[in-house]
Amino acid sequence: MDKHKKNISFIVISAVIGFMIAIQFQTVKEPVERDTRDLWQLREALLHEKELQSELLSEIRSIEEKLQAYESKQKQSKEQALRDTIQELKIEAGLTEIQGPGLTLRITPILEEIQIGEPIFSGVSPELLKRLLNELNMYDAKYVSVDEQRIINTTVIRDINNETKIDGHALTSLPIDVKVVVDNLETAEKLYNQIKASKATEEFFIENLKLIISEPKSEITIPAFDHSIQIRYLESLKANEGGNA
Known part of the structure; x- marks a missing residue:
C-alpha cells in the first residue's frame, strides 16, 4: 500500500x-x-502624442469657454445669447464673409508650353484640386475659397462634361486664385513655408500648371458661401416637443 x-x-x-x-x-x-524603434522615432512618436493632447485640451478649453460665455449671456439676455450663437453657427457654416491673415495661391498655365504652341488645358482637374485643399487643411488652413467660391464641409468638386465644377461653378479658365485665411500671421508664415516645401508645385507642373504662392498678408478676404445648403436627416421640432427650456 x-x-x-x-x-x-x-x-x-x-x-x-x-x-x-x-x-x-x-x-x-x-x-x-519588443519595440524596435530607435530613440529618435520614439521621441517623434512622443512629440506627436503631446501635440495631439495639446490640441484636444485646447479644443476642450475653447468649448468650455463658449459654454461659460453662453451661460453668462443667457442669464443677462436670452435673446442676445441666441443671436450670438446663430452668428457663430453662420461663421462655422461659411455663410459670412471672412477677413484675416493668410495667403493666396495662383494656378496659371506654364508659359513655356504656350510659347512652343502646345495645347494648354484651360482648367485644373478635380483630383489635383482636392489634393491641394487636403494639404491646406492639413497645414491648419481655416477658411478657403477657390475662384471666389467658398469651400465648406458640403462642397462638391467633380468633373462634369470635362469641366471641373465646384458646387456647380465651372472652372473654365486660368488663372485661378485659391485664397486661404488662418488664425494669425504666424500660422500664415508657417503655411507658406510648408506649401513651398511640399510636392504641390511638382504635382501642378506635371499637369502643365504653375502654382504661385504669394507672401503672407495681414488681411485676406474670403467670400461667403452663396449657394443653398442641403440639410438632410433633420426635422423641425414641434412646439409641444423638446425640453423644458
Missing part, C-alpha cells in the same frame, strides 16, 4: 514538473515582442 502511494506521489510530482517545464519552454520559444 505504501509502495502504491509512493508511485502515485511520484506520478503527480512528475506531472507537475513536466507541466512547469512545458510552460517554461513555451515562454522561451515565444518571447514577448
